[in-house]
Amino acid sequence: MKPKILLSAKGKEENYRNAVLLGGGEPFLAEPGSCDAGFDGLILCGGGDIEPERYRQTNEKCMNIDPQRDEREFELLNQFVKAKKPVLGICRGLQVINVAFGGNLIQHLPNASCHVQKEGKDQIHETEMIKESFLYPLYGNSMITNSAHHQAIDRLGQGLTAVQWADGVIEGIAHESLPIFAVQWHPERMSGVQRRPDTPDGAPIFCFFTSICKRVGSIG
Numbered sequence: 001m002k003p004k005i006l007l008s009a010k011g012k013e014e015n016y017r018n019a020v021l022l023g024g025g026e027p028f029l030a031e032p033g034s035c036d037a038g039f040d041g042l043i044l045c046g047g048g049d050i051e052p053e054r055y056r057q058t059n060e061k062c063m064n065i066d067p068q069r070d071e072r073e074f075e076l077l078n079q080f081v082k083a084k085k086p087v088l089g090i091c092r093g094l095q096v097i098n099v100a101f102g103g104n105l106i107q108h109l110p111n112a113s114c115h116v117q118k119e120g121k122d123q124i125h126e127t128e129m130i131k132e133s134f135l136y137p138l139y140g141n142s143m144i145t146n147s148a149h150h151q152a153i154d155r156l157g158q159g160l161t162a163v164q165w166a167d168g169v170i171e172g173i174a175h176e177s178l179p180i181f182a183v184q185w186h187p188e189r190m191s192g193v194q195r196r197p198d199t200p201d202g203a204p205i206f207c208f209f210t211s212i213c214k215r216v217g218s219i220g
Contacts, residue, residue: 005043015188022191023205023207036080050105051070074100090188115147139200153170181209
């Protein structure tokens, strides 16, 4: 049976749906009141910035804030953490995970021009990974990724480990004991119909996550 994967938010959800299907999962879009019951994994999708009050800062450079979305996603994450079910964070999703575990964010990177979209298109850059990371078996110790963000992790949340970087910016994290993984880039825009010739295939991320969901589900 295919693991049921909950997608946290609307907005370009078709990209996430296609990537989950390609990875062998069955995607579902979170509705108001959605919880972990019946779902095997959660993907925290990309989007606008998190309300900086959540990490005890005033707003200096945050944009496209949606407090209602923040509330829904932080609650969803809390439910999946309590249930010890797998979570994959993508871009904003990585930031939600970090803040939820007590970390904070750089509201606007000094080198943001190297990471934001240009003319509506993702940039690309090289990243490096550690051998102990979930990414290393998939891509080795370095890979080119897309990039479309102006914020990044500053202080890591409790229990989280950085596993990937680009120019000193944290691009990937994992929890030390829980099945929680996240990347600052967008693998769903590097796979399937979104596959691009200047980066590796993003599909292995979703295959990996689906396999984790199956494994945890069989134990549970």
